[in-house]
Every structure is written in structure tokens, then in C-alpha cells.
């Protein structure tokens with residue numbers, strides 16, 4: 001064994017490396033707060049590993065992205081867990097990089113001679129934010145689509161260059177195919193490469209200068225003293241001599257911290273998973289766009305800058321934040337690192353943290369003005385298939401389309417679900433001589449199409465329906481000018497739900513939505529009344 | 543000058559040194575220029591792309607209610623990158639005395655999908671609290687300008703809007 005190790009040492013010099021990296025002494029006083037950097041590093045590794053695995057089932061195109069994510073989540077073994085880990089790992093990384101930065105800030109660890117370490121860290125911080133922003137477009141769900149729409153509009157506000165910049169970001173004037181491939185390339189190629197680069201610099205410098213010792217209050221130290229740098233160095237050497245070696249003492253602490261956060265992330269990933277909203281739908285005007293929580297403070301801030309000041313908020317404010325971060329080591333110079341000696345700065349730091357927390361909370365609480373309602377996934381799927389199969393080449397809907405087949409408005413009044421199902425499975429069998437081709441649809445596709453077709457009807461409601469609503473629903477639900485706004489506002493419910501769904505929901509809400517707070521009306525109302533009510537809501541709410 | 547093993551190590555010639563450095567910089571610069579230039583142009587090219595406009599069918603006129611904004615969706619067959627897609631979109635149409643006003647369905651602030659609140663008779667944006675009147679003017683919130691209007695025309699009993707075709 002010894003021979004092998006010697007052989008290797010002569011060729012790689014690993015003993016020297018081990019000495020410099022693993023055996024180096026860490027100054028006395030380095031405690032648990034110092035594990036945050038390693039935790040962040042761990043998150044990066046976690047994101048790389050889970051990211052690579054997700055990449056094996058992901059297809060970066062608007063046609064397939066959503067389905068591929070859905071597939072890998074629901075059908076690939078462990079897919080759900082891995083996506084959960086990636087999602088919550090991202091959250092964890094934002095938190096840990098932020099806390100790490102705060103530790104460095106409050107301890108004044110960015111001061112001489114570690115300024116460049118700090119700069120590389122600031123770059124890494126922005127990379128983490130960039131990862132977040134580019135990452136959540138990839139599933140191509142509603143959140144992805146609308147958050148990126150807002151992001152692109154923000155870029156557009158930049159004076160003079162805005163339009164060009166937004167186009168560069170989107171790869172064209174609309175959010176589409178090229179946007180997704182761009183974001184994908186940046187998320188999985190550009191940013192990881194840059195992160196590795198800056199991380200290499202960062203870690204090299206950490207080893208080169210040694211981890212900063214906890215700040216000490218030393219009234220005799222000041223930058224008036226011509227050899228304060230030498231004094232700092234000798235004090236550091238002293239502390240270092242009293243400290244323990246990196247391996248295994250510090251690494252032990254790091255490993256404990258990493259295991260702890262891993263358990264947390266694992267727990268949250270198992271518990272919450274990673275939600276996937278409905279497929280991105282540019283035509284949906286009842287969606288309430290909300291960014292990922294770490295952008296909520298920005299989201300909220302945007303509310304306070306009216307009209308013309310917008311450009312200020314979008315260009316100047318970030319610029320100020322970036323410059324402060326980069327200039328920090330020049331603003332706050334000299335040997336004094338203890339928070340007690342940097343009162344104003346520490347105060348400013350606390351104020352900014354409170355500000356960010358405050359705006360984040362405000363942002364999270366801002367009311368959802370669009371009625372919150374889930375879409376019926378089957379109907380949406382059906383609509384997609386309807387478009388994909390180019391049904392409008394032959395059929396007409398809403399006054400547009402071809403004239404070969406029958407008009408489809410109100411088709412649900414003429415045909416019931418059984419007929420529609422049989423028709424899609426084999427048109428010629430049901431209607432000999434029809435020109436409708438057999439598309440060889442799978443069962444799931446037939447079901448979706450039938451669901452969609454069934455929404456195209458004008459089932460009427462009786463004169464009694466409004467009274468039914470007043471008596472049974474108005475005490476909680478708002479509906480176009482009547483009722484209380486306690487539960488969901490139903491004014492536009494017909495845009496998201498068909499009458500059949502509504503009827504089923506009124507009958508037994510929990511069956512349709514396990515989280516429903518509403519009780520069923522199967523006992524209070526007759527089936528005819530429920531249907532009447534559902535038709536009323538659907539027709540008037542369309 | 544040769545050392546005993548025959549390897550020449552002449553005295554350093556400062557001019558030769560500068561010359562070599564210049565050559566290194568030159569060759570490196572050349573490679574960097576070609577690669578960086580073409581790469582940058584490739585990456586930035588979307589900014590230079592022009593816009594083409596075309597009329598898109600919004601459906602028959604009788605679909606629109608007098609005096610009440612309604613949502614209308616359209617299908618536009620267009621190129622999206624390397625794909626040709628039937629892209630669907632939606633606009634708000636306000637018909638007043640046979641006069642049609644069509645609003646882009648994105649809030650003029652940062653593009654969120656606003657909605658018509660029929661009780662308040664206002665457009666309400668779900669993002670930063672933007673509120674617009676029926677005619678699109680800003681009533682409250684941060685939007686910097688009224689709702690964007692899209693050019694319209696009526697032809698053969700149908701409403702058409704002028705949209706950007708993506709090249």
C-alpha cells in the first residue's frame with residue numbers, strides 16, 4: 001500500500017495537497033455559523049446531481065416540456081422525489097447563500113485581505129438568483145409562463161435598450177420555442193460553467209487566505225496605525241495556531257450541518273413534492289401570476305412605483321443594490337471588523353433585511369383579484385388535442401374554421417358523451433359515409449376530447465336558478481354583483497368549468513377537490529335543481 | 543551559446559520577447575475575435591429581427607356585446623423559431639355604437655393577464671394592483687400608460703386585428 005501511495009505522490013504531489021487543504025489549521029472560534037458556505041456548496045452539488053437526472057427525461061420545447069416534466073414526475077420511478085429535491089434544493093440554496101452572505105457581512109469578513117473572495121461570492125449570489133429565474137420557466141406551466149412574461153416586461157422598461165434586451169432574452173418578440181431553448185441552455189450550460197469558475201476562485205481564495213477568524217474587539221487597532229495589516233496577520237497566525245485542523249474537525253461540523261439541511265430538504269420534498277401547475281396558457285386571463293417566494297419582495301416593490309418611475313425602479317434600484325454589494329469592501333475599510341465598531345453599517349444591514357422580509361410578507365399576502373379556480377385538466381387537454389388535430393380545418397367553432405364538417409358550437413346539446421366517445425373512436429362505424437377520418441385516438445385522448453366537446457353547449461337554466469343561488473350560495477360566494485366574497489368569487493367560473501363539473505362539485509365538493517371547505521348539496525337540492533344551478537353559473541359566468 | 547549538453551540558451555533578447563508577446567496577443571486576439579464576434583452576433587441576433595404585421599380573424603361581429611368588454615380568442619398560424627404553430631391568444635373587445643376597440647390582453651404595466659370586473663365596470667390586474675377604466679385609461683396602480691390598443695378592421699361581417707407575425 002505504502003508503495004502505491006508513494007508512487008502516486010511522486011506523480012501527483014497529493015501529500016502536499018492534503019497538507020495544504022486538509023491538514024491546514026482553522027483559526028480558533030470558527031463555529032457552526034461557518035458551516036453555511038459548505039451547506040451552499042452541498043446544495044450546488046445536489047442541484048447538479050438532481051438536475052442531470054431530470055435532464056434525462058426533459059425536452060426543452062413548448063410542445064413537450066410540460067408533458068415531459070409531468071411524465072418524469074408521475075411515471076418515472078423516483079422522478080417525483082428528484083424533482084422535489086431539485087425544487088426545494090433551489091429554495092434551500094437561496095436561503096443558505098443569503099445567510100452565508102449575511103454572516104460574512106456582519107462579521108466584516110469581506111475586509112482586507114478577502115475583498116476578492118467577497119466579489120466572487122457576490123457573483124455566485126447573482127448566479128443563484130439567475131438559476132432560479134431561468135429554472136422555473138422550464139416546466140412550461142402557468143407559473144413559468146407568466147413569471148417570465150413579467151420578467152421580460154421588466155427588462156423592456158430599461159430606457160432605450162429595453163426592447164432589444166427583451167428580445168435577446170426571449171429570442172424573439174414573443175415568449176415561445178426559442179425562449180425555452182435559450183433559458184434551457186443558460187440554465188444547464190452557461191450558469192453551471194460560470195458557477196464552477198467563480199466557485200473555483202472563491203474556494204481557492206478561502207484556502208489561500210484561510211477562513212476569517214471571528215471578529216474581535218481591539219480598540220488599539222485602527223487604520224491610523226501604519227502596520228495594521230501586519231498586526232492583523234500576526235494575530236491571525238496566533239489564532240490559527242490555536243485552532244484545529246480542517247480534517248476532520250471542521251469537516252465534521254460541515255457534515256453535520258449538511259446532513260441536517262439534507263434531511264430538511266428531503267422531508268419537504270417528500271411532503272410537498274414539486275407542484276406542476278396547469279400547462280402554460282397565454283389565453284388564460286383568470287390566472288394570478290405570482291413569482292417564486294424569493295422574488296416576492298421585488299414583486300411587491302413594483303407596486304409602489306407608478307408609471308414613469310417604473311424605469312427607475314427597474315434599472316436604478318437593482319443597480320444601486322449591485323453597486324453597494326460590490327463597493328462594500330471599499331466603503332467599509334480598515335481593520336475594524338467587529339459589529340460593535342461598525343454600528344451604522346450593521347444598522348443599515350438590519351434595515352435592509354427587515355425591508356426584504358417585510359416586502360416578501362406583503363407580497364405573499366397581496367390579494368388574488370382573479371377568481372381562484374382550478375381548470376378542469378381534461379377539458380384543457382381536450383382543447384389541446386382539438387388544436388393539434390386541426391379540427392378547425394373541417395369544423396367551425398365561434399364562426400371560424402372550415403365547412404366540411406358540422407358546426408361545433410352547441411354540439412353538446414345535440415350529442416351526449418357516449419355518442420361523442422363512439423364518434424371519436426370510430427367515426428365511420430357510427431356514421432357510415434362520414435368524411436371524418438379515424439384518428440386512432442387513445443382512450444385518454446378520447447376522454448379529453450369528449451370532455452372538451454361537452455363544454456360546447458348552451459344548456460339553459462330556469463327562472464328559478466337565480467333564487468337557488470341566493471338561497472344556497474350567496475352567503476359565501478360572490479356572483480356578478482350579488483353574494484358575499486367569502487369563498488371563491490364565481491363571477492367567471494364558466495370560463496374555467498363546464499356545467500357538468502359544476503353540478504358534480506355542488507353535489508359533492510370533496511370528491512372533486514379534496515381540500516374543499518364547502519359541504520355537499522346532495523341532500524338540500526334535487527338533482528334537477530343542482531343541474532339548473534350549474535347551468536346558470538356556467539352560462540352566466542362564461 | 544551552448545551549455546555542455548548542447549542545449550542553447552542564448553541571452554534574453556528584450557526585443558524578441560516583446561515581439562513574441564505581441565504575436566501571442568495577436569493570435570489569441572484573432573481567435574477570440576472570430577469566435578467571440580460570431581458567437582455574440584448569434585446570441586444577440588433576435589434584437590435585430592424585424593416585425594411583420596398581419597390581419598388575424600377574431601370571429602363574426604355578432605359575437606361581441608354592445609357596451610360590455612368581452613374576451614375573444616384567436617388562432618394565428620405563425621412561425622415560432624423553427625416550428626410553425628397555431629398560436630392562440632386572447633384580446634378584449636369593446637363594442638360601442640358599432641365602433642370596435644380591441645385591447646391587448648396584457649396589462650400595460652408588466653404584462654399580467656387582467657380581467658373585467660363587471661360589478662365595478664373596471665379592468666383589474668391581478669399583479670400589482672393596476673386598474674383600468676372601460677376605455678383602457680389607468681384608474682389606479684402603477685401602469686404607466688392606458689391599455690394597449692390593437693388596430694382593427696371589419697370585413698365581411700368579421701372583426702380582424704392587426705398582429706405581429708413572428709418571423
Ligand code: FES
Nearest residue numbers: 649651652667672
Ligand atoms: S402587471 Fe398589471 S399592475 Fe403590474
